[in-house]
Amino acid sequence: MYALTTAQMQALERYTIETIGIDGGTLMEIAGNAVVMALREHELLTHERIAIVCGTGNNGGDGFVIARRLIDLGYDVRIGLAVEEQQLRGDAKTQYHILKRRGIPVTLLIEEVQTTAWLASCAVLIDCLLGTGASGALRGHMTWLIPLINALEKMVVAIDLPSGLHANSGEVVDAAIEADYTLTLAQPKIGCYLQQASHYIGELIVVDISVPETLVDTLHMTAPTIVTPALVKAALPARPLDGHKGTFGHGAVIGGSQHYVGAPLYSAKAVFHSGIGLISLIVPEGLMPSMMLQAPEVLLKSAASEDGYMTKEGVALHDFTKIRAVAFGPGLGRAAQLQEVAAWLLALEGPETIIVDADGLYMMKPLLQHVRATGKCVILTPHPGEMAMLCDTTIAEIEQHRFSYARDLAQKFGVYVLLKGHRSIVATPDGAQWLIPIGSSALGKGGSGDVLTGLILSFVTQRVPAEQALYTAAYLQAETAEKLAAQHSHYSVTPEMVVTHLGQLIACFVK
């Protein structure tokens, strides 16, 4: 499954029509019927009255097919048209005339008071006003109709996209349908994962309409792959029955400073709950008393420090020859001497992979142009604020163009990037991208980033390829948080709870 732009979706549709030979009218018929099947399969229909509101384009045309098929199946359906009949074109116009010939009435929704009463008498509203063809600010009757539908607080199912939400940017100019469910056709549109889109989309369900997914390859498109449970299951590291701690590898966390004691501990604990063989935790000497006994499974090592921050000499005393991967940054703080630690780490023989998070990102930024020459696998895991720092721009700019900033940073320096957020993105040095389609507000708390860093470290140490380690870690953390939030609320789930409950989710995947 991929997240596609409108142009990419239109190219798939054109290929299906022109090269495969399923004409546009047939495709609309298939799409409408497939939506009806999905509505029934997901039990989104009611035997109370259903309203289908249609616009002028092919999204409206889909609505006419859906309406006709639901009527055939015995549902009580009303159809509304939010534009003048003469504005209909192409396949939508054809479908409108099929309705007419069937004697099915269509109500014009062009007057606010009458439309309010008309909609109020229905239990479910199906939104076929605008799809991928929407552009700019709302025009015509949509300007009052969309806010009116939202105000009625009925159950709303959007077809393809919530009307008013831009398919490429996820932007909403004035208003957009706030759907409970969005049934998107063929492949999800990239805008569903940007900006505030999740507020409008509700639950996203993908409907197969005979536009095959393999066309993305056939047409040599580059598009983010959407991470599914199957991909996560496939990426989990093998766990041979006779494996020992050497098999599962030794990783290290370098972090902590006078003000941040908890961060490196969170990382180290997450590592231990996800399968690693051994974990070393290297912290400034002053932190040792408060760390002792907090995580007995961790090999705690002290580094000499200055002003509460570790020194390069202090870290370099330790033996890294058997360590496969290092996470650098949790609770590190910012001090000039830490830049020396970053430079030393990049040149260090032994660890193949370095994960850089939090303040480590600030220390690594001036060194990024040297990464390629080291031959190491370097992983950056910024949140939008850190990404703005790395790219010398603003958070707003990053949030508007998340996919391109992540891809450009990865390709420019030959690094792997996990751009965190409500919908996190993975980008690789060769331009591939993955999208984690889930997130959780329960993770919006200090310590969550440290847990994620620990999970990534654990998986790469167990020799999971970097991009898979990144999307697997992010997916498992978000899903665990959501499962916990269902029981304990998004307010109350802590990073610690996520760590201790990870195992329940991993168990479901390895069953």
Ligand SMILES: NC(=O)C1=CN([C@@H]2O[C@H](COP(=O)(O)OP(=O)(O)OC[C@H]3O[C@@H](n4cnc5c(N)ncnc54)[C@H](O)[C@@H]3O)[C@@H](O)[C@H]2O)[C@H](O)CC1
């Ligand atoms: N994915 C597929 O393979 C298929 C998709 N189908 C459906 O077709 C729509 C896209 O159809 P299109 O005609 O290109 O666009 P819309 O239906 O979104 O309508 C565009 C139409 O609406 C008017 N308009 C545009 N912007 C605004 C605005 N801001 N305010 C008011 N009105 C606006 C304008 O007149 C445009 O012409 C896709 O989403 C699917 O639902 C096919 O049915 C099957 C194959």
Ligand SMILES: [K+]
């Ligand atoms: K729609």
